[in-house]
Amino acid sequence: MGNSLEISNWSLFFSTGLLLMAIFVDYKQKLGLGNEIFIAGLRAVVQLFVIGYVLSYVFNLDNVLVTFAMVLFIVFNASYNAHKRSEGMPNSLRISLISLGTGTTLTLGLLIATGTIEWVPSQIVPITGMIASNAMVAVGLTYRALNDKFKDQRQQVLEKLSLGANEKQASMTIIRESIKTGMTPSIDSTKTVGLVSLPGMMSGLIFAGIEPTEAIRYQIVVMFMLIGVTSISSVIASFMSYKQFYNDQKQLISR
Amino acid sequence: MNPPILSLKNVSYQTDQTKILENISFDVQKGENITITGPSGSGKSTLLKMIGSLFTPTSGTIAYKGEQLETIDPLTYRKAVSYFFQNASLFDETVKDNLAFPYEIRDQEIDESQIKTYLKQVELPTSYYDKPVNALSGGEKQRIALVRNLLFKPEVLLLDEITSALDAENQEIILSLLNERNQKDGVTILKVTHDETEIAESTRVIRIVKGRMEDSHGE
Numbered sequence: 001m002g003n004s005l006e007i008s009n010w011s012l013f014f015s016t017g018l019l020l021m022a023i024f025v026d027y028k029q030k031l032g033l034g035n036e037i038f039i040a041g042l043r044a045v046v047q048l049f050v051i052g053y054v055l056s057y058v059f060n061l062d063n064v065l066v067t068f069a070m071v072l073f074i075v076f077n078a079s080y081n082a083h084k085r086s087e088g089m090p091n092s093l094r095i096s097l098i099s100l101g102t103g104t105t106l107t108l109g110l111l112i113a114t115g116t117i118e119w120v121p122s123q124i125v126p127i128t129g130m131i132a133s134n135a136m137v138a139v140g141l142t143y144r145a146l147n148d149k150f151k152d153q154r155q156q157v158l159e160k161l162s163l164g165a166n167e168k169q170a171s172m173t174i175i176r177e178s179i180k181t182g183m184t185p186s187i188d189s190t191k192t193v194g195l196v197s198l199p200g201m202m203s204g205l206i207f208a209g210i211e212p213t214e215a216i217r218y219q220i221v222v223m224f225m226l227i228g229v230t231s232i233s234s235v236i237a238s239f240m241s242y243k244q245f246y247n248d249q250k251q252l253i254s255r
Numbered sequence: 256m257n258p259p260i261l262s263l264k265n266v267s268y269q270t271d272q273t274k275i276l277e278n279i280s281f282d283v284q285k286g287e288n289i290t291i292t293g294p295s296g297s298g299k300s301t302l303l304k305m306i307g308s309l310f311t312p313t314s315g316t317i318a319y320k321g322e323q324l325e326t327i328d329p330l331t332y333r334k335a336v337s338y339f340f341q342n343a344s345l346f347d348e349t350v351k352d353n354l355a356f357p358y359e360i361r362d363q364e365i366d367e368s369q370i371k372t373y374l375k376q377v378e379l380p381t382s383y384y385d386k387p388v389n390a391l392s393g394g395e396k397q398r399i400a401l402v403r404n405l406l407f408k409p410e411v412l413l414l415d416e417i418t419s420a421l422d423a424e425n426q427e428i429i430l431s432l433l434n435e436r437n438q439k440d441g442v443t444i445l446k447v448t449h450d451e452t453e454i455a456e457s458t459r460v461i462r463i464v465k466g467r468m469e470d471s472h473g474e
Contacts, residue, residue: 141422156344158309163403165360173346250329251310 006210016041049221052085059122067121071128075104078136080209085140087147094242100135103233107131107225130201130222131229137203138227139237146238149174150245150252157252167250171242182234183227190223199223258321260285260411260443261306261336266315267302269333275301276466278315282426283411286441288434290454293463299447300341302463303413306445307338315449336411345398350399357406364404366389373402378428394425400427405442412436414446418453 019041026033058066079096086092108128117123150157153174161169168175193199193214198206201222205215247253259282266279276298283289291299305312308329312462317324320334326416345353361399371381376396385393391399397417404412418426430453446453454460462469 155340156346158304158338159343159400160336160337160346160356160360161309162307162333162346163357163360164337166330169360172421212467249325251306251308 001051049182053175055121055125062121064119067119070121070125071104071108073126074128074132075101078132079139082136082143086143086180086241087167089143089147089241090244092241092244095237095244096139098240099139100132101237102236103135103229104128104131106232107229109222110228111225127225134226135229135233137185138182138234141185142178142234142237143218143241144176145178145181146241146245149177154252154254161250161252166244167243168194171245175238177239179231179234183230183239186226186230188222190227193223201240231255256287257398259283260320261445262318262321263306264316264318266317268298268305268306268310269313274466276312276463279463279468281461282314283445285410285443286437287456287459288437288444289459289461290457290463291463292449292454293469294324297463298466299463303415303445303447304338305417306411307336309333309411312372320368320416322386332402334407335409337404337409337452338412338413339400339404339415339417341416342393343403343417345391345396347400348387350383350386350388350391352407353399353403354384357403358393361407369406370402373405376432377402384431394421396427397421398428401432405432408436409442410441411445414444414448416447416449418448418450419473428473430456 007242019037022037025031026037058070062186079093082096082100083093084098108124108131111117111127112119117127150171157170157174171235189197189199198218199222202215203211203220205218206212245253261283263282264280266276267274268276291302293299301410304310306317308324311324318329319336324332331458346356347353354370355365367384370384374381379395379398381397382393382430388396388399401417414433418429422428433444434456437444444457446457448454
């Protein structure tokens with residue numbers, strides 16, 4: 001294929017022109033986003049350079065404990081971000097850690113057990129990143145759905161409680177709908193994969209010179225893995241969260 | 256003598272800044288049909304919801320058959336003392352989903368013949384059992400919701416202006432069923448209403464103005 005896979009410093013420097021284009025649009029349209037675009041660009045450069053060097057170091061080190069620490073770091077960060085989307089729901093950090101942790105462990109475990117990937121840092125770290133970030137989005141969406149639905153369907157929940165339902169019985173419709181909300185993006189992207197976008201994993205492999213017929217095999221695994229992890233994480237997050245909407249007198253808390 | 260079925264002592268409720276109810280005290284005897292009246296915004300609905308254990312008074316106590324509410328399992332209590340909304344909403348897809356719910360939460364077999372008897376009583380054809388809920392009129396929904404509350408006989412029904420949005424025909428159907436439960440089965444009724452006929456049917460009237468009880472020895 002003869003792809004050149006190096007970006008020179010000059011190419012990198014001139015790519016900031018793309019950022020300048022965005023800043024120009026912002027200036028002309030008076031969007032007031034100029035600072036944010038600048039900061040976002042700067043952050044991306046710094047964060048990626050740092051992670052680039054960290055990954056290089058970890059891959060060369062190829063140490064089980066260090067790789068494991070990277071996995072924990074990724075899962076913790078993803079959980080922390082999901083927790084921030086819970087709009088102040090109590091115990092949401094704990095719930096995020098458990099739901100993302102379990103989802104990631106099961107999915108990663110299955111991939112390793114079936115020999116799809118190997119326990120080498122250059123495979124484990126990027127795959128964990130993909131799994132955890134999708135789980136993070138799914139759990140974040142689940143939290144938002146729970147918050148919205150407990151607000152919108154407040155009367156229905158109260159009616160169910162008035163009939164003598166317990167918290168779970170009164171919340172079941174909301175729990176189901178919220179799990180669906182969490183899973184929808186990964187199902188949708190699985191349905192349209194290849195038709196709308198060539199996803200990152202596959203694009204990356206093709207870029208690196210792998211035959212497309214080989215690259216799609218990885219992509220298939222990735223899609224299934226993402227459906228798996230988002231379902232596990234959303235289910236756990238929903239079932240652990242609904243009780244946070246009630247007090248010990250089994251009354252719906254208004255928030 | 257049996258303790259009153261409900262006994263309120265100095266019940267108050269306030270949000271951050273506003274006092275909604277202040278020092279409400281009264282007893283309710285089994286089988287009574289009590290109306291709570293008063294201008295809108297006077298806290299009547301809040302009072303009914305508190306009695307229905309949907310939230311807890313900021314101070315004061317509510318007792319059921321002589322036992323303090325905090326000491327009773329809320330689920331058992333709400334099966335006995337059940338709050339009913341002004342515009343009841345129906346859950347899920349069909350009428351069946353709604354009428355099966357009281358059985359499901361008790362882990363019991365659905366008794367279709369009992370359901371159909373009730374449907375007839377609220378003058379709905381038994382074919383309504385499988386009807387989608389969004390095909391029902393407001394009055395029909397309210398009638399189904401009432402059946403949902405009556406399938407397992409509650410001790411006390413807390414009715415929050417449940418006929419205010421209904422036409423005369425629907426109101427008539429609902430009131431006759433409620434009066435029957437009250438007089439035949441001794442179901443205690445505590446209701447908020449502005450309707451003259453409903454007030455006239457009640458055994459006692461409690462008037463609440465600006466969150467306080469007004470003395471009304473109107474008997």
